[in-house]
Amino acid sequence: MTTQNPSEPAEQTQDVYPPSSEFSTNAVARPSLYEEAAADRLKFWELRARLLNWSKPFTEVLDYSNAPFARWFADGRLNACYNAVDRHIESGHGDQVALFAEYEDGADASYTYAQVKDEVSRMANALQDLGVTTGDRVAIYLPMIPEAVFAMLACARIGAPHSVVFGGFSADALRSRIDDAGAVAVITADGQFRRGKALPLKPAVDDALDGSQGTVKNVLVVKRTGGDVAWTDGRDHWWHELREDASTEHEPVAVDAEHPLFILYTSGTTGKPKGIVHTTGGYLTQAAYTHRNVFDLKPSSDVYWCTADIGWITGHTYVVYGPMVNRTTQVIYEGTPDTPHQGRWWEVIQKYGVTTFYSSPTAIRTAMKWGEDIPAKFDLSSLRLLGTVGESINPEAWRWYRRVIGGDRCPIVDTWWQTETGAIMISPLPGVTPLKPGSAQVPLPGISADVLDDNGEAVQPDEPGFLVLTDPWPAMLRGIWGDDQRFIDTYWSRFENRYFAGDGAKKDADGDVWVTGRVDDVMNVSGHRLSTSEIESALVSHPWVAEAAVVGAADETTGQSVVAFVILRSDALGDVEAEGGEENAVQVLRAHVGQEIGPIAKPKKVLLVTELPKTRSGKIMRRLLRDVAENREVGDTQTLADSSVMDLIQRGLAGK
């Protein structure tokens, strides 16, 4: 794996926002949590784990004898869905609303915990009737509708690990994930609403299964948009039809704490996405603990809204598992922030009286761009806590978020974590930590993190280094599906015995962590991880392309944007000319990436060049291409095999 030097830290500010005494007095988190965890870390986690319901209580907290493969609470047994749903009914809260579902067109629905239990039980019965059993993998390819939540919980209820694939991914991306996990069933919908339009979803599943390895025997289809869909008899089943006959009685299957709860694919430094494996007991423990303390959860009065799609880890941990294990009332929203108008999110907050809002820096910057008079039209006074995740938030956006959305009264939690960490790792505790805009600040009680230099030594204050996690944590990934060696190589080889996160960071004089961004070939576009080499492979798979190099260029709104440098094959130039020349070729290649991976991976720019800058050993120097993409003076070209290449590239681009 290649690692670049960590870049310069984000802008630093002197502002500190201490908690208000009103917030602190009623806060869930207490300063004593830090002391408690420092005194006995394992005891600390043991007590958090005992807040779950175990069908067989565990006796051992952590087994790390086979490091880096950790086992937490391993001799205990439990069911994730029981913990997220049934136990709230048993404690007398069946009538509490679990989900307020807001559809893009303004229609809505709500489900109490008792109703969620019925829906999930029906789906679990239907899946079992189709032959899905404990340990089978099930792919979920759905929009943000309540059935997506039910599908995940139904899988958890029978101990069938789910693999949720974001609804914006292409058929090819879906196929490779289905094949890698060996999924036996897919849960999808006929279509989804996006920006007022009904877009088909089922055809992508048909396409994916056509040419797949054939492990999928059944496809469960939720009717959302209506209209015609192609149908494979015996394989495809309408959910509303199976639902009618499915019983609302279902016994959750207790599994070992280390039983896989889900696989979630994420981009890595090579072309092939990694299937990150999370298990049951440790994951749920940390999901619930972080959700309760970081979001200051008051289950009986809060209305919580996390805007993430269930296709991402944030949707797993902070829409489904953390909130529901904690008996949260939450909003889920199907659509985009600007449909039918740019105040849609703020309208949703007003409609449901949302108290706690968790979103991303890129969304905040977009709202800033649209202007503060838009949120000003809505009553946001119900809000009491704000959060962000996905990338560092620039202090200017942080202050805007606090003032315009949070009315200068809501603390903001900037939460650092990853698909691999499963749950929040570094974040202020609201009511406890004085807040610094732009910094994720401190490891949560129970979590150990550090910033190291190249040699594995702790860095001096304000010096750039690499973010590492120094002790195993309950929600840590247990591996990469089917590839233990890649797990070790990716995370445990850069520094001995420490987890390498792939992020650059520094610590300031107070010990607060400032994350500076990825130091590997992973880009972060609108808070979504994209791999440079995955997009390069997609480009090279087009018959016109000889070579491609992709970089993430700084972008005001999306954090980074994808810029591709492409060399066309000389024997394809005739075709390119015949089909509308270079301008058309750029559009064709963008669309091709959309087809291969999904619209989110489409390069913002495709630059056609005749050369790529390479070292003598043939490695592409992306650093120099990034300079070009960001309109900077090109840096040191001494290590290039041919130092005139950069001139050639720039002259070529200037001439277009």
Ligand code: WTA
């Ligand atoms: C970045 C998302 C700075 C980081 C939960 C990490 C952040 C990657 C923050 C994981 C933050 C996430 N400050 N950077 N608060 N949160 N990141 O797997 O580069 O989609 O490695 O998980 O997002 O992205 P992933």
